[in-house]
Amino acid sequence: xxxxxxxxxxxxxxxxxxxxxxxxxxxxxxxxxxxxxxxxxxxxxxxxxxxxxxxxxxxxxxxxxxxxxxxxxxxxxxxxxxxxxxxxxxxxxxxxxxxxxxxxxxxxxxxxxxxxxxxxxxxxxxxxxxxxxxxxxxxxxxxxxxxxxxxxxxxxxxxxxxxxxxxxxxxxxxxxxxxxxxxxxxxxxxxxxxxxxxxxxxxxxxxxxxxxxxxxxxxxxxxxxxxxxxxxxxxxxxxxxxxxxxxxxxxxxxxxxxxxxxxxxxxxxxxxxxxxxxxxxxxxxxxxxxxxxxxxxxxxxxxxxxxxxxxxxxxxxxxxxxxxxxxxxxxxxxxxxxxxxxxxxxxxxxxxxxxxxxxxxxxxxxxxxxxxxxxxxxxxxxxxxxxxxxxxxxxxxxxxxxxxxxxxxxxxxxxxxxxxxxxxxxxxxxxxxx
Numbered sequence: 388x389x390x391x392x393x394x395x396x397x398x399x400x401x402x403x404x405x406x407x408x409x410x411x412x413x414x415x416x417x418x419x420x421x422x423x424x425x426x427x428x429x430x431x432x433x434x435x436x437x438x439x440x441x442x443x444x445x446x447x448x449x450x451x452x453x454x455x456x457x458x459x460x461x462x463x464x465x466x467x468x469x470x471x472x473x474x475x476x477x478x479x480x481x482x483x484x485x486x487x488x489x490x491x492x493x494x495x496x497x498x499x500x501x502x503x504x505x506x507x508x509x510x511x512x513x514x515x516x517x518x519x520x521x522x523x524x525x526x527x528x529x530x531x532x533x534x535x536x537x538x539x540x541x542x543x544x545x546x547x548x549x550x551x552x553x554x555x556x557x558x559x560x561x562x563x564x565x566x567x568x569x570x571x572x573x574x575x576x577x578x579x580x581x582x583x584x585x586x587x588x589x590x591x592x593x594x595x596x597x598x599x600x601x602x603x604x605x606x607x608x609x610x611x612x613x614x615x616x617x618x619x620x621x622x623x624x625x626x627x628x629x630x631x632x633x634x635x636x637x638x639x640x641x642x643x644x645x646x647x648x649x650x651x652x653x654x655x656x657x658x659x660x661x662x663x664x665x666x667x668x669x670x671x672x673x674x675x676x677x678x679x680x681x682x683x684x685x686x687x688x689x690x691x692x693x694x695x696x697x698x699x700x701x702x703x704x705x706x707x708x709x710x711x712x713x714x715x716x717x718x719x720x721x722x723x724x725x726x727x728x729x730x731x732x733x734x735x736x737x738x739x740x741x742x743x744x745x746x747x748x749x750x751x752x753x754x755x756x757x758x759x760x761x762x763x764x765x766x767x768x769x770x771x772x773x774x775x776x777x778x779x780x781x782x783x784x785x786x787x788x789x790x791x792x793x794x795x796x797x798x799x800x801x802x803x804x805x806x807x808x809x810x811x812x813x814x815x816x817x818x819x820x821x
Contacts, residue, residue, distance in 0.1 A: 406607075410598055411600070417592065420595075421481070422521065422551075422588075424585070425485065425517065426548035426552035426554075426690070427550075428485075428489070428492065428585040429581070435665075436457065438678075439495075439499060443499070444504070452784075453511050453784075457511045458515055458658065458778075458781035459781045460491070460519075461780075463774075464516035465523060466770050467483075467484070468481065468483070468520055469773065469774075470770060472766035473601075473770070477527040481596070482589045482590075482596075483589070485588040487517070487520075488515070488520060489582045489583070492510075492578045492581035492582035495507060496571065496575045496582070497510070499578075517581065520589075523773060525545055526765070526769050528600075531603065531607075536701065537701070537758070538698065538700030539697040541697055542695075542697025542700075543694065543697070545693040545746070558576075560679065608761070637761055639764060642756070643755065646705075646752040646754070646756040646772075648813045649748050649810070651776055652779075652807075653712060653716065653749060654777075656745075656806040657689075657716075658787070659787040659799060659802065663787045667791070671728040681735055682738070684738060685741060686742065688740070689743075692746050693746060705755050706751075706814055709755075709814060711747050712744050712745075712810070713744075713810030713814075715747060716748070716803060716807035717808070719800075719803065720737075720800045720807065722736050722737035723738075724798075
């Protein structure tokens, strides 16, 4: 016969699970709202950042500098958001990151109005905080998700970005006219939208993300785990802690490192090609509306398939979807390298495949990272990994301008093919690790 103590414990576990489901549902709703706003903010730098730099610097070779700057800014922010979230929860870390991104976007507008290059560089660096925070928000949706639902939770957060991210590039011309109406450069229009969107996303998260999902997950883990519980040993081994003292924070498992590597390779390939596509199109007499269309479709491919991708990651497997990411990026590079310069259709195909490959790689890699961590080390590990992703993007952004100026857009696209082939040894490492 079950003892009263055991019945009390069982009832507490059932109550905890009911609370988990309720808080997870609310968390996803808040994350969805913030991601819609955040998507509108990140589209500005992607669409017109290189064009604004080209206009102010008068050089194609440095057109990749804005992407490098706001990507470097996102690297620092990813680290800080991860640390702040680990200490004080997702609500504080994400809210502060979006607020910084909004202030950076406002700074870009002011720098363009004043034709002040040093201020532009500083503002682009700060603007990168919004990009990092927008990506970090995907983790908030996984803190309370069950293991078999993590891919789907990531995808819900990401697909929400599509609304704002696709609308942003296609509003380039109307926003440009609005900016001209205010007597400021047309290319600052998207950054005006970014400032408003990022600040609003920060307010939504800070005000509504209650209870905090990461802090709540920690409380659940502490409640459901005792020092003598065998599951504690199993969980420690799963995340790589085999001989560490009980008081130490467990180290991430092999899966977290594999997921990080997949996302880094994906980011380099995507950023390098995406950054220089608007410049390549303008050099071949494509209009701003066509640039907005190509980048809009690219961003849609980055985020819109997320719901399907998340389900596939949960049901087919993380590794299998990482393989699909490598193949898709390879096809994107080939299409971009051999596309006629005046063919809008081929450019759309190349950038759509590029976005889709990034989507596959990011969701499968993120799921691997979440699987390889526990609440005690999760936010810090995720922040550190997103630093690597951001630095990889910064390197891709800087080198993209140099490679294109020296060897052309086709060579840049073929470099993406080479990077996609590096997925093979990484995934072989993943199999050996398991």
